[in-house]
Amino acid sequence: MTQKDDYLKLLQRARSLGATPQQSQGRFVVPQIEGFIEGNNTVISNFADILKKVRREPDVVLPWMLRELGRPGDMEGGRLILRGAVPKATLEKVLNDFVSTQVLCSECSAPDTHIEKQGRAHILRCEACGAHRPIEAASRVATPSTQRAAVQEGDTLQVTIDDVGKRGDGVARYEGFLIFVEGGMKGQTIRVKIDRVNGNMAFAHVVPG
Ligand SMILES: [Zn+2]
Structure with a gap:
């Protein structure tokens, strides 16, 4: 158990008690990506931390990122391992796109949102202002790793x-x-x-x- 895991646990507990780690005032800052190239892979070492900050589960964020990046990858102990060398700017762009389409409220720009399933539709609902809008369900998109022989x-x-x-x-x-x-x-x-x-x-x- 590392210090980071402890920190994540604390964060998780704080959230379940109703605390919000982001400030609702001011612009939401998209989390910084910490990553490096290791052999033939690109590693995002703070992926678990990013998930916490955007308040989304891996099964929502991971398929989205893999599809946008067009490459296979997997989570391993809080890190995201991607096949191939991916420039940091590309990772940042994909994460930015995710945050703007799947996290931020389009009315008030608050990050305090969650996804509701209504039948087959996915609705992004804002906890700050109540606004809602339909979003594309990232989790229904097949990940590239299942289709590698195509x-x-x-x-x-x-x-x-x-x-x-x-x-x-x-x-x-x-x-x-x-x-x-x-x-x-x-x-x-x-x-x-x-x-x-x-x-x-x-x-x-x-x-x-
Ligand atoms: Zn809002």
Whole structure:
């Protein structure tokens, strides 16, 4: 048992007693990500702490992050281990998106919200002002790790390029894979042939049709 675990326990108890660790006044500050690259993985070492701060369970946050990042990953002892090297800026963007769509009240910007299930709909309800809005249910989204075989060398796939990589390749997301397409341009929906697969990244070229 580390000091950090003790701290988290305390925090949890404080919350169950009705205390709120965030101030309702002022802007909610998205938690800082503490992370590092370890071998072929990216480790977010304070993931449990982030979960506490955004007041969401792992089964809501984890599938969201994996889908947005397009890569497999898992929680291990309060840390989030992601396959591959993920730039910190990317992690921060995904966490920011999560907070703005799944945590903050769109009326008063308070972080004091919770998710209610109404039939198949998920409602984000604000405890500060009572406002509510429907949200996308992140927990229903399949995680990439269950679909890892969806892209294999030699496959021909139709993909949509939604980003451009550092070296100018088009980047498409497909069933949890990131596909780098030589010569692919942002916005294109094209057929590609997979040349090489590395973890959940694949490299492809455009084919006619
Ligand atoms: Zn509100």
